[in-house]
Amino acid sequence: MVRYVRLLQLFFRTELQYELEYRLNLVLEIIQTVVVTGTSVAAILVLFSYTTILNGWDLSAMLVLLGCFYLVQGFGELVLQPSFEKFMEHVRLGTLDFALLKPASAQFLVTVRNFQVVQLAQMGLGAIVVAVGLSRIPSIGLAEAIGFPIALLCGFGLIYALLLALSTFAFWFVRVDNLMALYWSFMDAGRFPVDVYPGWLRVTLSSAVPIGVAVTVPAQVIAGRLDPLGLGLLILGTIAAFVLASWFWRLGLRSYTGASA
Amino acid sequence: MIRTYRALLVAQIQAASQYRVQSILWMLFSVIRPVIFLAAWVAVANSQGGQIGAYDVRDFAAYYICLSLVSNLTMSWNAYDFEFEVRMGRLSPKLLRPLHPIHYSVVENLVWKLTTIIPLAIVLVFVAITFDARFRTTPVHLLLFLPSVLLAAALAFLSGWALATLAFWTTRVHAVSTFWDRAAFIFAGQIAPLALLPGPLQTIALALPFGYILGVPAEILRGGVTIPTALQLMAGQVVWVVIFYFAFQRVWRVGIRQYSAVGA
Amino acid sequence: MTDAVVDVRELRKTFRVTEREEGLAATLRSFVKRHRKDVNAVAGITFRIEPGEVVGFLGPNGAGKTTTLKMLSGLLHPSAGEASVLGYVPWRRENAFLGRMTLLMGNRTQLVWDIPAADSFRVLQEIYRIPEGQFRSTVNELTELLELQELVHKPVRNLSLGERMKVEFAAGLIHSPSVAFLDEPTIGLDISMQVRIRRFVAEYNRRTGATVLLTSHYMDDVVALCKRVIVIHRGRLLYDGPLADLAERMAPYKIITATLHDGAASSTDLDAYGTVVSREEGRVTLRVDRQVAAERTGRLVNDLGSRLADISVEDPPIEEVIDRVFTSEQTTVSA
Numbered sequence: 074m075v076r077y078v079r080l081l082q083l084f085f086r087t088e089l090q091y092e093l094e095y096r097l098n099l100v101l102e103i104i105q106t107v108v109v110t111g112t113s114v115a116a117i118l119v120l121f122s123y124t125t126i127l128n129g130w131d132l133s134a135m136l137v138l139l140g141c142f143y144l145v146q147g148f149g150e151l152v153l154q155p156s157f158e159k160f161m162e163h164v165r166l167g168t169l170d171f172a173l174l175k176p177a178s179a180q181f182l183v184t185v186r187n188f189q190v191v192q193l194a195q196m197g198l199g200a201i202v203v204a205v206g207l208s209r210i211p212s213i214g215l216a217e218a219i220g221f222p223i224a225l226l227c228g229f230g231l232i233y234a235l236l237l238a239l240s241t242f243a244f245w246f247v248r249v250d251n252l253m254a255l256y257w258s259f260m261d262a263g264r265f266p267v268d269v270y271p272g273w274l275r276v277t278l279s280s281a282v283p284i285g286v287a288v289t290v291p292a293q294v295i296a297g298r299l300d301p302l303g304l305g306l307l308i309l310g311t312i313a314a315f316v317l318a319s320w321f322w323r324l325g326l327r328s329y330t331g332a333s334a
Numbered sequence: 335m336i337r338t339y340r341a342l343l344v345a346q347i348q349a350a351s352q353y354r355v356q357s358i359l360w361m362l363f364s365v366i367r368p369v370i371f372l373a374a375w376v377a378v379a380n381s382q383g384g385q386i387g388a389y390d391v392r393d394f395a396a397y398y399i400c401l402s403l404v405s406n407l408t409m410s411w412n413a414y415d416f417e418f419e420v421r422m423g424r425l426s427p428k429l430l431r432p433l434h435p436i437h438y439s440v441v442e443n444l445v446w447k448l449t450t451i452i453p454l455a456i457v458l459v460f461v462a463i464t465f466d467a468r469f470r471t472t473p474v475h476l477l478l479f480l481p482s483v484l485l486a487a488a489l490a491f492l493s494g495w496a497l498a499t500l501a502f503w504t505t506r507v508h509a510v511s512t513f514w515d516r517a518a519f520i521f522a523g524q525i526a527p528l529a530l531l532p533g534p535l536q537t538i539a540l541a542l543p544f545g546y547i548l549g550v551p552a553e554i555l556r557g558g559v560t561i562p563t564a565l566q567l568m569a570g571q572v573v574w575v576v577i578f579y580f581a582f583q584r585v586w587r588v589g590i591r592q593y594s595a596v597g598a
Numbered sequence: 599m600t601d602a603v604v605d606v607r608e609l610r611k612t613f614r615v616t617e618r619e620e621g622l623a624a625t626l627r628s629f630v631k632r633h634r635k636d637v638n639a640v641a642g643i644t645f646r647i648e649p650g651e652v653v654g655f656l657g658p659n660g661a662g663k664t665t666t667l668k669m670l671s672g673l674l675h676p677s678a679g680e681a682s683v684l685g686y687v688p689w690r691r692e693n694a695f696l697g698r699m700t701l702l703m704g705n706r707t708q709l710v711w712d713i714p715a716a717d718s719f720r721v722l723q724e725i726y727r728i729p730e731g732q733f734r735s736t737v738n739e740l741t742e743l744l745e746l747q748e749l750v751h752k753p754v755r756n757l758s759l760g761e762r763m764k765v766e767f768a769a770g771l772i773h774s775p776s777v778a779f780l781d782e783p784t785i786g787l788d789i790s791m792q793v794r795i796r797r798f799v800a801e802y803n804r805r806t807g808a809t810v811l812l813t814s815h816y817m818d819d820v821v822a823l824c825k826r827v828i829v830i831h832r833g834r835l836l837y838d839g840p841l842a843d844l845a846e847r848m849a850p851y852k853i854i855t856a857t858l859h860d861g862a863a864s865s866t867d868l869d870a871y872g873t874v875v876s877r878e879e880g881r882v883t884l885r886v887d888r889q890v891a892a893e894r895t896g897r898l899v900n901d902l903g904s905r906l907a908d909i910s911v912e913d914p915p916i917e918e919v920i921d922r923v924f925t926s927e928q929t930t931v932s933a
Contacts, residue, residue, distance in 0.1 A: 084721070087713055090714050100568070101509045103347075105509055105512045108513060108516050112519050112520055116525040119530075120526070123378055123530075124382055127374070127381060168706050168707070170668075172674070174671060174701055175701070175725050175726075176694070177694035251359045252362075253361055254359060254363050256372075258363030258364070258367070261370060265373065269374060270369075271369075271464065274430075330674055331674050331675045331677075332689070
């Protein structure tokens, strides 16, 4: 609905206005992001000083993957992490009720409410790294160019579903920092292609904690390694994950408001 | 002082039992980072016939297991806590007592490590079996490991506190911490064993303190360096501990003076 | 008879709470077997509120007031019973219903901390789909009534508690609701702010005709605003009728507290003036019939003369009134 798009713009704009007032903070954050991405690229280069190919991924493809990693992680830190952290605080303080009193989807009002605009820098740097990686690839077909943003959006959707499911536990346990630690530590694994990892980790990163899939698949698409069937499965998987997580969240909400099962 | 420490320890153990589950979960998740880089190096090694320099796949496994253990034993998180305490005004009551605030931190640190080391060791045993890790440790190596890891922990702790003291002057300690952490990321032995860092990077790594916190004790434990080399590296640890000991003392004294002047 | 704005029938809410005794043994036992107890927060209440009324919902802490309001605003599902507000079933949380009512919770803030209230208002405008013209006129009116001119452009965190409450009020009413549920609106505020808020609510009701249901454990809130009062205690409705009748009927007395100079308290015989409730430290508390309270006070002042250091005449505390309502012969008192 148009209204929700307008609301999203409002949420973003108000946060942006607020962050712009703290220019030094903004500059420092951006510098930090540059340092972090730079050192991560350096790490990749160290690995590739000993080889030209890693599990079928060459340097260009690895850079694309790293870029996708920062795009996905950046998206998470841009809007999802701030919103879900705020949501858990609401449950703790009893201020979640205010979202329930409004004539709009509570899930929307809660899960994409808070932005940390400066994380756009992380996403921007991710895009740059992707571009650098792509510059070394001879040609990119139309299918790849279309598939990439779709796969990336699916990646965003998967992360949303994961965080939604994790934070829903706050309805019952209030403090779910431990579960969030699960997200942060597994997110780190997104910096390498998911096929590099030993069996149990690879499976986890492709299903229950789909971070590996969220990052690796878009990279595979644009590097010309993914077939349409795989992309289709990803889209279906994302929709399923979203529906499932939303259902679970509504369950938590019903429990919170004392609706009988 | 001993009695004070005992009292603090008892109190901290009671407090820590409240968030025991949390500590263990955090520790479990911290194993993921070494596993990630281990997997990457295994892939690199496999592309080169199974050997990179002096490391084959089993050596890499042993290295990262040792790294994970050392990481846990040297972990220090003071910069974040300290800045928080200064901002929240929780530091002042501590300054009123005849005990340097650092001692609370030491005890907290110790207790956390005591809580998490056994579960971590169990997890690492599983990793060792899965990857068929090969350790080249000799009894002498083990003997040297003890002082080495103690030096490393002291170094991590002191350097962390020196950094944290910046909180007296700025609220932007977080930015400085990021630079420090990322330098450690490259030079401490996380992304690669120090011996495998390309030429110039390796030289820099040996000149900076980061490697002496993680990479050095990890290699000693693994048995990846000769005894003479180990002793040399430990000497380097001593040097850095001394440097940061005095650095911390200095910064703290100046910082405290300016903190009280402004109105604690 | 007009359609009631709020129509409640046998509304009930029971909570399951787990109880655990202290100590290690009990903790271990609770891992295996949880001790559950049913708490009747609201034990079957019935009432109707007509449009434009300002009704006070009185009761001590834990009486069930907030729980009732939460059910009427749709935040909680009842365990049994029915309710309709503006013709809607509240806990269905239909958008049309949510857009026409508001719940203000005393010490909780819905405004975003770091940005000026004016920005939060804009977000609310979008959420409630308020047309620009109506939005502007409502904001102007609320700004005028609550004296917000200086406040709306400052970040909310920079406002004092009282200022924040005023802005919260504005935020809660920005969509011109027909029904306003106010839960402990003056809690934590200083006296002058309490008075201002009460005046505002009265004026708002007068101007807009909005129906107001307010809960409080401060008698003063209710005295200032409500002609009709509903008393709730331990989840049960004990009284529903004119405020004027409540105290008079249930606790037809006043409390006179006389502070006497050095030691005179213990020795002076004051039985002639009223029932002595307590003697301590130079203070004597008397219970006196309402009708004669003024006259007795005058006599005390005259007779004690210079031995009297201070004297106060007060209504009995609300808990006492309610205790009396609860322990009276009838379980409910009709108006």
